[in-house]
Amino acid sequence: xWNWFHKLASPPHFYRIxxxxxxxxxxxxxxxxxxxAYGGLVLAPADHVQGDGFRIIYVHVPxxxxxxxxxxxxxxxxxxxxxxxxKLAFSVAAATAPVGAxxxxxxxxxxxxxxxxxxxxxxxxxxxLTSELILLFLFLGYIFLRQALAETRQADRAxxxxxxxxxxxxxxxxxxxxxxxxxxxxxxLIKLEAPSITTDMLWPLLAMIIGYQxxxxxxxxxxxxxxxxxxxxxxxxxxxxxxxxxxxG
Amino acid sequence: xxxxxxxxxxxxLQMAFxxxxxLALPVIFFMIVCMLFPLAVGQDQAILQKIGPGAIWVAAxxxxxxxxxxxxxxxxxxxxxxxxxxxxxxxxxxxxxxTVAHWIxxxxxxxxxxxxxxxxxxxxxxxxxxxxxxxxxxxxALSLLGSVGAALTAGLHQASGLIALLLLPLxxxxxxxxxxxxxxxxxxxxxxxxxxxxxxxxxxxxxxxxFATAAAVRxxxx
Numbered sequence: 155x156w157n158w159f160h161k162l163a164s165p166p167h168f169y170r171i172x173x174x175x176x177x178x179x180x181x182x183x184x185x186x187x188x189x190x191a192y193g194g195l196v197l198a199p200a201d202h203v204q205g206d207g208f209r210i211i212y213v214h215v216p217x218x219x220x221x222x223x224x225x226x227x228x229x230x231x232x233x234x235x236x237x238x239x240x241k242l243a244f245s246v247a248a249a250t251a252p253v254g255a256x257x258x259x260x261x262x263x264x265x266x267x268x269x270x271x272x273x274x275x276x277x278x279x280x281x282x283l284t285s286e287l288i289l290l291f292l293f294l295g296y297i298f299l300r301q302a303l304a305e306t307r308q309a310d311r312a313x314x315x316x317x318x319x320x321x322x323x324x325x326x327x328x329x330x331x332x333x334x335x336x337x338x339x340x341x342x343l344i345k346l347e348a349p350s351i352t353t354d355m356l357w358p359l360l361a362m363i364i365g366y367q368x369x370x371x372x373x374x375x376x377x378x379x380x381x382x383x384x385x386x387x388x389x390x391x392x393x394x395x396x397x398x399x400x401x402x403g
Numbered sequence: 404x405x406x407x408x409x410x411x412x413x414x415x416l417q418m419a420f421x422x423x424x425x426l427a428l429p430v431i432f433f434m435i436v437c438m439l440f441p442l443a444v445g446q447d448q449a450i451l452q453k454i455g456p457g458a459i460w461v462a463a464x465x466x467x468x469x470x471x472x473x474x475x476x477x478x479x480x481x482x483x484x485x486x487x488x489x490x491x492x493x494x495x496x497x498x499x500x501x502t503v504a505h506w507i508x509x510x511x512x513x514x515x516x517x518x519x520x521x522x523x524x525x526x527x528x529x530x531x532x533x534x535x536x537x538x539x540x541x542x543x544a545l546s547l548l549g550s551v552g553a554a555l556t557a558g559l560h561q562a563s564g565l566i567a568l569l570l571l572p573l574x575x576x577x578x579x580x581x582x583x584x585x586x587x588x589x590x591x592x593x594x595x596x597x598x599x600x601x602x603x604x605x606x607x608x609x610x611x612x613x614f615a616t617a618a619a620v621r622x623x624x625x
Contacts, residue, residue, distance in 0.1 A: 292572050302565055303559070307625065308622055308625055311618075311625075312623070315619050323573050323576070327573075327576055329576075330576035330579045334579045
């Protein structure tokens with residue numbers, strides 16, 4: 155097990171594995187998302203309260219899920235990098251941040267579009283929306299800190315510390331926002347209590363979530379590979395791996 | 404160790420009191436921001452009374468942010484930070500001393516001047532008292548979190564915008580609890596609950612932030 159772990163952590167080995175897996179992940183992701191989209195947009199019945207408007211759930215919920223998953227992954231990878239001084243873990247954390255920020259943005263935008271017909275306004279200071287917005291700023295802080303620190307080693311460790319501080323803070327932020335909202339109840343807010351969802355509606359959602367997850371992994375593979383290439387640009391294995399034509403071409 | 408802690412604090416205090424401008428700048432900034440709210444919102448006493456506690460909390464947050472730019476900058480440039488890191492005393496304790504000094508030098512004057520500023524918002528007396536209590540309970544967490552942010556960006560020039568981006572999202576719980584508790588106090592209700600939560604956040608920050616600050620300083624010195 156540990157042997158396998160150490161092997162995976164070596165950049166050339168990871169590079170080979172990532173290159174091999176990437177197309178599979180991408181095609182599987184597209185297949186899952188197409189199935190989920192067909193199931194969600196065509197097969198699933200319309201909601202009796204929200205009508206066809208609820209169908210945005212198939213874009214919104216997976217994005218929101220991925221945004222939180224990305225932050226957790228970023229923090230875990232940063233922790234591994236800080237504790238075991240593993241460069242690959244830092245590459246994963248650095249590659250996750252922009253993808254996570256993109257999913258967070260997507261979740262916010264689709265949430266706002268959904269909110270317009272349901273709540274009558276694009277933005278309500280709903281606790282979940284607010285937490286998501288704060289999450290976006292946390293991602294941006296991480297990305298900008300990395301940008302500001304020119305030296306990779308320093309950027310890795312500083313941004314890693316920031317990610318860990320952020321992940322400790324995240325539950326506190328979430329609960330404080332919820333508490334704030336319970337005092338400051340918005341006017342005539344239609345609560346989006348999850349109604350007991352039927353299987354017709356549920357399976358496309360699960361397919362979409364799996365599809366998003368696979369897509370995330372595929373993007374992550376490409377991004378980590380780019381990171382590895384940048385970090386190891388003077389290593390010999392790169393010349394051997396990519397062949398001479400890539401170097402001179 | 405305790406002696407080193409006291410030495411760092413007294414050094415910081417001495418340096419701060421020898422340069423009045425650094426000491427006064429956050430306070431003046433705090434006053435100006437508080438003045439901007441009535442100017443922007445209008446003179447309606449009821450509205451001012453309603454937004455007063457929140458506005459003063461936001462202003463305190465921004466004033467703290469302003470003071471953080473210089474927290475580690477000079478010590479980084481002249482090598483003091485390196486000496487602290489090399490000393491036989493634990494860096495965590497020495498930096499905690501610097502943070503405590505920062506709280507005394509920056510946050511205490513802000514809290515002291517708050518009663519004066521509440522006049523502009525026409526807050527009732529019990530509201531003023533509650534507001535000061537929430538600031539007293541919440542600002543230690545601000546200083547502690549702020550020192551992490553300042554340490555992460557110590558080696559960068561013109562980091563003020565970056566510090567704001569790093570810190571403001573993290574300070575949101577403090578702002579929410581602080582401003583809501585101050586709001587409750589102004590309307591004459593009990594603020595014990597949120598006040599304890601604020602104190603709890605400060606204690607949590609006290610237990611975790613100094614380690615993050617020390618790690619961040621070591622990274623910046625790298």
